[in-house]
Amino acid sequence: AQSVTQPDIHITVSEGASLELRCNYSYGATPYLFWYVQSPGQGLQLLLKYFSGDTLVQGIKGFEAEFKRSQSSFNLRKPSVHWSDAAEYFCAVNTGGFKTIFGAGTRLFVKA
Amino acid sequence: DTEVTQTPKHLVMGMTNKKSLKCEQHMGHRAMYWYKQKAKKPPELMFVYSYEKLSINESVPSRFSPECPNSSLLNLHLHALQPEDSALYLCASSQEAGGGGEKLFFGSGTQLSVL
Numbered sequence: 001a002q003s004v005t006q007p008d009i010h011i012t013v014s015e016g017a018s019l020e021l022r023c024n025y026s027y028g029a030t031p032y033l034f035w036y037v038q039s040p041g042q043g044l045q046l047l048l049k050y051f052s053g054d055t056l057v058q059g060i061k062g063f064e065a066e067f068k069r070s071q072s073s074f075n076l077r078k079p080s081v082h083w084s085d086a087a088e089y090f091c092a093v094n095t096g097g098f099k100t101i102f103g104a105g106t107r108l109f110v111k112a
Numbered sequence: 113d114t115e116v117t118q119t120p121k122h123l124v125m126g127m128t129n130k131k132s133l134k135c136e137q138h139m140g141h142r143a144m145y146w147y148k149q150k151a152k153k154p155p156e157l158m159f160v161y162s163y164e165k166l167s168i169n170e171s172v173p174s175r176f177s178p179e180c181p182n183s184s185l186l187n188l189h190l191h192a193l194q195p196e197d198s199a200l201y202l203c204a205s206s207q208e209a210g211g212g213g214e215k216l217f218f219g220s221g222t223q224l225s226v227l
Contacts, residue, residue: 043218096212102154
């Protein structure tokens with residue numbers, strides 16, 4: 001069965017610093033890969049998605065993610081973090097059909 | 113309109129009550145979902161409707177009863193809930209039905225407390 005691992009429960013970054021959130025997946029083939037963001041008490045919003053093609057994917061709000069098949073990873077990056085980026089970030093996989101499996105999430109704190 | 117609207121935003125109910133959660137989207141999406149999210153946990157899939165037919169039931173207890181009256185509406189009927197059912201209930205929709213790689217559009221959720 002497919003699974004998603006986000007090894008960092010929480011990360012603290014200074015405003016203006018760069019960010020990288022890690023995600024590893026377990027699946028025999030390349031699944032559909034996603035990053036979602038959730039602010040407290042809110043629903044999830046899609047940041048970006050990857051299935052095939054260019055392994056560097058651009059998303060909304062200045063985020064990007066890089067797919068590395070050899071490492072089964074799909075890490076999320078942002079060159080300069082803003083205070084408004086503080087939220088919970090979920091990596092997710094879909095191997096076809098309706099089931100999207102979410103990782104445990106990484107909580108991002110931004111300090112001034 | 114790219115919104116999924118959920119009502120109510122907050123709900124407190126006793127274990128003997130019957131209540132319903134409502135979800136609405138006007139994006140023409142043909143798949144609609146219910147997720148349950150406990151505090152500090154990821155969302156967990158409960159039900160999926162595709163073209164107004166129940167497609168997935170993730171072995172959810174019968175005290176949760178979904179309904180899809182039409183392609184824009186999704187309800188979740190609640191009866192005889194337990195305190196451990198307290199959670200954020202998220203509705204989502206997606207454009208295509210079952211092709212994989214679905215981009216999910218989420219509502220803001222209903223925060224449910226069962227006393």
